[in-house]
Amino acid sequence: MNIAPITDENAPWKQRFRLFLSRGYLARCNYERGLVVSNKSGIYQLYSWNVSNGELRQLTQHTTGKEKGMISSDGQSIYYLNDTQGDEIGHLICINTETDEQIDITPDMKPYSIITMKTDYISRTLAYLISDKENGFQLFTRSMISTTFGPPNLIYQTSNFTENFAISYDGQLVVIETRDTEKGAGSNLVVFDTRNPEQHISTLDDGMDVNIVPKQFASLSNDTRLLAKSNRSGIYRPFIWNVSTNERIDFACEQLSNEGDVTPLDWSSDGKLILLLHIHNATFQVYSYCIDDGILNKLIEQPSGVIFDAQFSPNGSIIVQWETSNMPLQIISLNGKTGAFEQIMLKSLINDQIPASHLRRSVTFPSSDGQLIQGWLTLPVTNDKSGPLPTILDMHGGPEDVATNRFCPETEGWVDHGFAHLSINYRGSITFGRKFQHKIYSNIGYWEIEDVVAARTWLIEQGIAQANVIFLTGWSYGGYLTLLALGKQPDLWAGGMAGIAIADWTVQYEDSAERLRGYQKTLFGGTPEEKPELYTTASPITYVEQIIAPVLIIQACNDTRCPIRPMKNYEAKMHQYNKNCEIEWFDGGHSLNNVEQTISHEERMLHWVQRVLNTNKT
Structure with a gap:
C-alpha cells in the first residue's frame, strides 16, 4: 500500500490549518472592549479588541505564542503569564490597553505557574491562583486602581490540586473549590473574606466523590449569591448558593433528559437570567433560565455546532464562541430569546475560501x-x-x-x-x-x-x-x-x-x-x-x-x-x-x-x- 503525502503548499489539508481562528471575550462591565486570542499572525497571540468596529491590536509577540489571557471587568487591562519558550512558568503581566504598557505585578516572586486569574466586577481587586513546588497552590488578591497594585494578600494555600474560584462584585469574598478533606475524587467549596482570610465564611459539601465547581457571583452590589454546578446526581446540574445565608436553589431542569451535563455559562447584569449549556450525546444546546419563575427557555433556532463559551451582551444578544466540522472557530452573535444567528462579530478573521470538510x-x-x-x-x-x-x-x-x-x-x-x-x-x-x-x-x-x-x-x-x-x-x-x-x-x-x-x-x-x-x-x-x-x-x-x-x-x-x-x-x-x-x-x-x-x-x-x-x- 502506497499512500503518498500531498506536499503541495496549497493542498486543502494545509489550507485548513492556515485558516484564521479566534477566541474572544468581552469585558464584563465594558462591552466595547474585548480580548481576542488569534493565530492571525501565524502564531497564536493576544489582541485587544475594539468590539464596535472589529479592530484588533496585537499585544504580545512571543516566539512560541500566547493562547491564554484575561481581560479586566472594565476592559482597561489584559493579563497573561510571561513564560520562557512555552514552559508555562513565569510571572503575571498586566498590559494597559490604552498605552500598551506592560507591568510585572510580582517582580519579587520566584517563577510560578498560573492556574486562574480574575478581577471583581468593579475592577478594584485582582485575584490569581498560582502554584510552585515550594509553596503548592496559593490564592492571592491585590487591590488595584488601573495598573497600580497594592501588596499581595494570601487568601488560601494548599498542597492539594485546585483550579477553580470566583470573586464577588466588590472583591470582598472569594470562594474556591478545594480538595483538602477526604472526599475521594470529590471537592467542596470554601468561602473567604479577603479582609480577614483566616476566617472561613461558609463551606458547601455535597458528599463523597461529588465535585462542586464555582462559576461566578451575581453582578450586583451587596449580592452574595454564587452560581455554581454540582454532579451529586451523577451529572452536572447548576444551582445558586447564597454564601451568607446558606440558602440554595437547585435549578429545575425537568424538561431536559436525565443525561448529559448542564453547565452555567453566564449571569445577566440584572441578576435575572442565567445562560446554560446542555451537552448530551455530543449535541450542544443553549438555554436561558429565569430565576424569578424557574422557566427554562430553549433557544430553538440556535445553529448546530460546538459551543465553547457564551455570554450576555447589553443589547440582549448572546456572544458565542462557535464552530462546526465545516467552519472554524468564530465569535458570533445570537438572538437572546430564540438563538437565531444575528452576525459574525469578527468578519475580518473569516477567510473567503474554506476547503470542504468530510462528513x-x-x-x-x-x-x-x-x-x-x-x-x-x-x-x-x-x-x-x-x-x-x-x-x-x-x-x-x-x-x-x-x-x-x-x-x-x-x-x-x-x-x-x-x-x-x-x-x-x-x-x-x-x-x-x-x-x-x-x-x-x-x-x-x-x-x-x-x-x-x-x-x-x-x-x-x-x-x-x-x-x-x-x-x-x-x-x-x-x-x-x-x-x-x-x-x-x-x-x-x-x-x-x-x-x-x-x-x-x-x-x-x-x-x-x-x-x-x-x-x-x-x-x-x-x-x-x-x-x-x-x-x-x-x-x-x-x-x-x-x-x-x-x-x-x-x-x-x-x-x-x-x-x-x-x-x-x-x-x-x-x-x-x-x-x-x-x-x-x-x-x-x-x-x-x-x-x-x-x-x-x-x-x-x-x-x-x-x-x-x-x-x-x-
Missing part, C-alpha cells in the same frame, strides 16, 4: 464491560468499493476533555489521504457523567485501553478498518494512551504516533510543575511513594519490551506538563531493546501555537505512516 458522524459501540462509548467517525469520499480502509484511531488529551464535532484540520488531513478516522471519548472524558469520568481514578490506563481496543473491534466488525492497518495517535494524555496501548496490546496495531506524551508517571511526578503534580495525586489517589504499584502499572515505559509496532514520538523541549526526562528514559529503553522508535524534539511547550510548525508535525506523521506501510508491504 463526520457520531457512533457508539460497547466496551468490554458493556459501557457504551461514543466517538466521531470520518470517512473519505470515494467510489472504491474494494473493502475496508487504513484507519487512524485518535484519543483526545486531558483526560478531562471531550472529542466533539469541531473543525479539525488534523482529522481532515488523514481523510484527505484516504484514511478512515475515529476519535473516541474513552472513560475519563467529560460530559458523560460523574461515574464515566471517575471510572479511571486510581486505575489509570486500564479502562481507557479497554475502550480503545473495543473501538478497534467495532471498526473491524463494521467493515470500516483493515485489521492490520490501524494506527494509534494522540497528543498529551492521548499520546500517553497511544504508547500504553502499543505496549499492553502489542499485536493489534500497525504503529503509533504520540505527541507531547507521558511515558513514566513516577518520573513525571518528580519533574512536573506543581499544578500537574497535584492533578496526578488526584488521579492516582496519592503520590508515587504512596501508590508505587499503580504508578508502575500505568506507565508505558513498563511495557517497552512487549512493543512490536513502530513508534513515532513528537515531543517538546520546554514542556513542564510532560517534561523531558521521562521521555528520554523511554527513548533509551526503546533503543536498548532494539525497538523501532523515532523521536522528534522541538522547541516549545505543551501548547502548539505555531501554524506552520503544526503543519510540519502533521506532514512528518504522514511521511512516517507511508514508510511504515511500504516497509510492511515489502
